[in-house]
Amino acid sequence: xxxxxxANVLLEVxxxxxxxxxxxxxxxxxxxxxxxxxxxxxxxxxxxxxxxxSVTNLSIMRLVPSPPGKIVGGEVLYRGTDIMxxxxxxxxxxxxxxxxMIFQDPMTSLNPYLRISTQMIETIRLHQNMTKQEARERAIxxxxxxxxxxxxxxxxxxxxxxxxxxxxxxxIAMALSCNADLLIADEPTTALxxxxxxxxxxxxxxxxxQLKTAVILITHDLGVVxxxxxxVCVMYAGRIVESALTDDLYASPAHPYTKGLIASVPxxxxxxxxxxxxxxxxxxxVIDLPPCCxxxxxxxxxxxxxxxxxxxxxxxxxxxxxxxxxxxxxxERKGALEGAxxxxx
Amino acid sequence: MTKYIxxxxxGMIPTLFIIITLxxxxxxxxxxxxxxxERALPEAVKxxxxxxYHMDEPLIxxxxxxxxxxxxxxLGPSYKxxxxxxxxxxxxxxxxxxxxxxxxxxxxxxxxxxxxTVAAVRQNTLLDYIPMILAAxxxxxxxxxxxxxxxxxxxxxxxxxxxxxxxxxNGAPLRTAVLPVxxxxxxxxxxxxxxxxxxxxxxxxxxxxxxxxxxxxxxxTIIFKHxxxxxxxxxxxxxGPAFAGILTGSIVVxxxxxxxxxxxxxxQSSFNRDYTLIVGVVIVYSAILIVMNFIVDIVYxxxxxxxxxx
Numbered sequence: 301x302x303x304x305x306x307a308n309v310l311l312e313v314x315x316x317x318x319x320x321x322x323x324x325x326x327x328x329x330x331x332x333x334x335x336x337x338x339x340x341x342x343x344x345x346x347x348x349x350x351x352x353x354s355v356t357n358l359s360i361m362r363l364v365p366s367p368p369g370k371i372v373g374g375e376v377l378y379r380g381t382d383i384m385x386x387x388x389x390x391x392x393x394x395x396x397x398x399x400x401m402i403f404q405d406p407m408t409s410l411n412p413y414l415r416i417s418t419q420m421i422e423t424i425r426l427h428q429n430m431t432k433q434e435a436r437e438r439a440i441x442x443x444x445x446x447x448x449x450x451x452x453x454x455x456x457x458x459x460x461x462x463x464x465x466x467x468x469x470x471x472i473a474m475a476l477s478c479n480a481d482l483l484i485a486d487e488p489t490t491a492l493x494x495x496x497x498x499x500x501x502x503x504x505x506x507x508x509x510q511l512k513t514a515v516i517l518i519t520h521d522l523g524v525v526x527x528x529x530x531x532v533c534v535m536y537a538g539r540i541v542e543s544a545l546t547d548d549l550y551a552s553p554a555h556p557y558t559k560g561l562i563a564s565v566p567x568x569x570x571x572x573x574x575x576x577x578x579x580x581x582x583x584x585x586v587i588d589l590p591p592c593c594x595x596x597x598x599x600x601x602x603x604x605x606x607x608x609x610x611x612x613x614x615x616x617x618x619x620x621x622x623x624x625x626x627x628x629x630x631x632e633r634k635g636a637l638e639g640a641x642x643x644x645x
Numbered sequence: 646m647t648k649y650i651x652x653x654x655x656g657m658i659p660t661l662f663i664i665i666t667l668x669x670x671x672x673x674x675x676x677x678x679x680x681x682x683e684r685a686l687p688e689a690v691k692x693x694x695x696x697x698y699h700m701d702e703p704l705i706x707x708x709x710x711x712x713x714x715x716x717x718x719x720l721g722p723s724y725k726x727x728x729x730x731x732x733x734x735x736x737x738x739x740x741x742x743x744x745x746x747x748x749x750x751x752x753x754x755x756x757x758x759x760x761x762t763v764a765a766v767r768q769n770t771l772l773d774y775i776p777m778i779l780a781a782x783x784x785x786x787x788x789x790x791x792x793x794x795x796x797x798x799x800x801x802x803x804x805x806x807x808x809x810x811x812x813x814x815n816g817a818p819l820r821t822a823v824l825p826v827x828x829x830x831x832x833x834x835x836x837x838x839x840x841x842x843x844x845x846x847x848x849x850x851x852x853x854x855x856x857x858x859x860x861x862x863x864x865x866t867i868i869f870k871h872x873x874x875x876x877x878x879x880x881x882x883x884x885g886p887a888f889a890g891i892l893t894g895s896i897v898v899x900x901x902x903x904x905x906x907x908x909x910x911x912x913q914s915s916f917n918r919d920y921t922l923i924v925g926v927v928i929v930y931s932a933i934l935i936v937m938n939f940i941v942d943i944v945y946x947x948x949x950x951x952x953x954x955x
Contacts, residue, residue, distance in 0.1 A: 395861035408852040
């Protein structure tokens with residue numbers, strides 16, 4: 301796949317931190333996430349449930365429910381402007397207009413009490429100077445584009461009159477109706493059955509290529525990532541542990557977690573008698589995590605330093621970054637270990 | 646939809662029939678009768694009175710006679726209030742109760758829904774606490790404490806309103822309605838505000854509200870256009886029975902402020918074993934309840950497109 305190095309930077313997330321106040325302590329759902337999305341690029345965000353993928357993206361749009369959630373640090377630069385510093389009004393101008401989102405469960409993401417036409421037209425008229433009739437025509441064009449049959453009449457239906465797959469198509473049409481630069485798709489196919497999944501993914505791919513929209517695709521399906529994304533970020537316990545161009549990541553995963561994930565994907569040509577590979581253990585509780593590599597209890601190549609310090613991010617190839625002590629030199633590990641011990645005293 | 650409405654209207658007839666039958670027999674099972682007093686009546690007098698009201702006939706004949714009268718629209722003579730029949734008593738008092746109840750309900754809805762919504766939107770701020778504390782008072786202070794308290798403050802001390810009277814009678818001024826309406830609406834405000842708040846809080850957390858936010862909608866648009874419809878459903882279903890209840894349940898307010906309403910007959914007729922009046926008031930009450938529930942169902946279908954009646 302081609303590199304987007306030369307394209308303009310569309311979105312730059314820098315050291316984003318989102319914490320949730322819970323009764324048991326502060327839950328660091330997102331703890332220092334940084335990544336970049338170029339124009340037209342598709343970035344995959346993968347990881348287990350609860351690793352902070354969704355919260356990362358809700359934070360980009362400042363949609364984290366607050367309280368209990370709070371974005372405590374970091375910057376999200378959209379074409380150079382920091383979304384975190386925008387006023388409520390400026391923010392609304394970006395939401396749905398420049399950056400739009402589609403969600404996991406299409407059954408509940410559309411308002412059941414309003415017609416599809418109402419919901420689509422209001423979005424279009426909110427951001428574009430159109431009459432009701434023009435907006436309606438625009439909505440119908442979008443519905444046709446996402447493959448809703450007889451869109452002219454179906455537009456006046458209510459969401460419950462559509463199937464799950466059709467609703468997700470409506471969501472996509474609505475999200476792209478204002479020519480957004482960036483589409484954030486939060487596990488768009490999780491709630492759908494497999495055949496529909498493939499259709500929806502194909503649709504997202506086709507339309508975003510056509511409209512030159514960049515995509516952040518959140519998923520826990522590495523197969524989806526391989527087919528859709530130019531770049532992948534692997535998240536674990538609120539941090540990105542490895543990011544690379546998709547082909548590089550599959551060819552030479554550097555982090556033991558990534559290796560584990562790739563090994564866990566069922567293979568069509570594999571031995572069917574064998575058990576599928578799985579990473580032992582559970583993801584850590586991200587409340588009051590001690591300074592250590594959060595993956596070390598499940599890692600098969602743990603060394604002493606993993607228990608005492610979080611690994612720095614190292615470049616291991618072109619556009620390939622990893623946060624793992626294995627990628628560091630012997631001196632760095634020793635230095636970090638001594639530093640941790642001194643702190644402990 | 647029209648078909649459904651007609652079918653529901655026809656369906657009211659058997660419901661009312663069952664209610665009439667049950668209440669007719671139940672009041673007669675209760676010990677005592679309309680003409681029993683401290684002192685027993687002479688045998689001859691009692692027999693004469695019973696003959697006048699056909700109470701010497703077998704019960705089933707009385708029932709048939711009563712049913713025939715009801716179908717003609719005659720609820721019979723009152724056993725207690727001589728020279729009055731039940732129709733007259735209800736016709737005189739029901740309008741007062743309906744006006745008082747409706748006004749109280751409108752006040753309760755306006756304040757309950759608006760303050761409940763504000764409380765939900767500004768959760769855990771002063772704008773949440775104040776309406777909710779007020780609602781807690783509304784639920785916990787009995788009406789027979791609250792109503793005289795209002796009289797004490799606004800009539801005796803401030804002198805803004807007359808203590809008693811009702812504007813629909815004898816040219817009394819309209820402001821006589823203010824205190825009874827406030828007193829009666831308070832408890833209903835409490836229920837509506839609490840229901841609105843919890844239902845709104847839940848709606849605002851739902852996925853489709855998150856979608857609306859992600860689309861860049863204004864907060865006010867989200868609340869009124871996207872959340873209100875769904876959040877109102879529990880309130881609508883509460884309103885049906887509540888409205889029927891406020892019409893007959895205003896007995897305390899009617900007594901304290903001397904409003905000549907139906908509530909008095911509802912209670913007194915039971916004490917007096919005034920059989921015809923009891924059943925008459927029960928018929929009115931159940932008719933209102935049935936109609937209200939019917940309206941609620943229609944409003945429901947209007948609010949929620951997923952509900953359709955065929």
